[in-house]
Amino acid sequence: MSKGTTTLPPRTGSRQPAKPKKQKPRKKRSVLKVFFVLLFAILLIVAAGLAYLVFKADEAVDHISSPVDNEVDIPAGETVDKKSVAMLLMGIDARSHGGGLNTDVMMVAVFNPNSKSATIVTIPRDSNIDVDGYRARKANSFYADFYMNALNEKKLKKEAAYADAKQEVRNVMSKLFGIDIKYSAVINFQGFADVVDAMGGVEVDVDMRMKYKDSADGTNIDLEKGLQVLTGEKALDFVRYRKSNNGKNMSSDFERNERQSKVIGALTDKLKSFGGVTKIPSLIEAVGNNLTMDMPSKEIKNMMSTYIGISRADITFIPLEGTWRSPYVYLDDAKLDEARAALQSKLAE
Structure with a gap:
């Protein structure tokens, strides 16, 4: 993350989906980019053990894939294992204590099968997005x-409304970055904890005493400083910690990003070990229960087989930057242009 990235203030309260143009209260939930990247990376990496888990994997992939037309024919040379593809990645908080359909994590990623690499642009959740044909928000x-509009105005049923909302968000982001975003993936935050638990926990060095409780959304972070093995819920607390109740041990965006990298690295290393390979069945189940994609199942399998072993070194992360003027982050035009160019370049490779 660049040093110029603006630190956003904590959120308070919880939100539910709202109709278009309706002001929504801000929610106190940290932006958990790592969880979203982690689950998507795990989905790709677990392919290393699919030879032993064909039935289990097929079952999970069929659950993950939820396109409008799952049997769509893709021309030869256009599949994701032959041609670069742009995807929209969204993370939602589906906990019982709060959450909804507001996307706390938003990323646009381009995967290139020739170099087996990816470029991922992260979008601040409070960014003011203004493109032709859509109301700025x-x-x-x-x-x-878009989901509520599909239900109330277009009179679509639930599943069709979800599909319509994904398509509309893809349209917005395609205009913003000047590329054709073909697919989208939606992950809920519980998946992060499930993946860590499926791996038998993750060993990290907790950099400070972390204690914070908020009965409004069920948050109860209580971690001691030092090297330790964290369960899924504790790992989730570790990467999203912002501050303590007494105002001490504050956490900056830079420190949170460093902790997120620690967890990704530790899980990736563990997955590539023999012990990690033996946990692939439970990993597939964890990912399958928490990730949906509007991509045909055959294409998901192509993604998995193409990007076996993708590592942090193969992925370029580009965080959009901007200026915080409540209630929005106004994106820096130069940084946005850099992100556009990077995505377009990766797509053209």
Whole structure:
């Protein structure tokens, strides 16, 4: 993350999906980019053990894939194992204590099968997004707004409304970055904890005493400083910690990003070990229960077989930057242009 990235203030309260143009209260939930990247990376990496888990994997992939037409024919040379593809990645908080359809994590990723690499642009949730043909609003509200509009105005049924909302958000982001975003993936935050638990926990060095409780959304972070093995819920607390109740041990965006990298690295290393390979069945189940994609199942399998072993070194992360002027982050034009160019370049490789 660049040093110029603006630190956003904590959120308070919880939100539910709202109709378009309706002001929504801000929610106190940290932006968990790592969880979203981690689950998507795990989905790709677990392919290393699929030879031993054909039935289990097929079952999970069929659950993950939820396109409008799952049997769509893709021309030869256009499949994801032959041609670069752009995807929209969204993370939602589906906990019982809060959450909804507001996307706390938003990323646009381009995967290139020739170099077996990816470029991922992360979008601040409070970014003011203004493109032709759509009302300007916060980045994280598009999915919820489009879903409610599909239900109430277009009179679509639930599953069709979800599909319509994903398509509309893809249209917005395609215009923003000047590329054709073909697919989208939606992951809920519980998946992060499930993946860590499926791996038997993750060993990390907790950099400070972390203690924070909020009965409003069920948050109860209580971690001691030092090297330790964290369960899924504890790992989730570790990567999203912002501050303590007494105002001490504050956590900056830079420190959170460093902790997120620690967890990704530790899990990736563990997965590539023999012990990690033996946990692939439970990993497949964890990912399958928490990830949906509007990509045909055959293409998901192509993604998995193409990007076996993708590592942090193969992925370029580009965080969009901007200026915080409540209630929005106004994106820096130069940084946005850099992100556009990077995605377009990767797509053209």
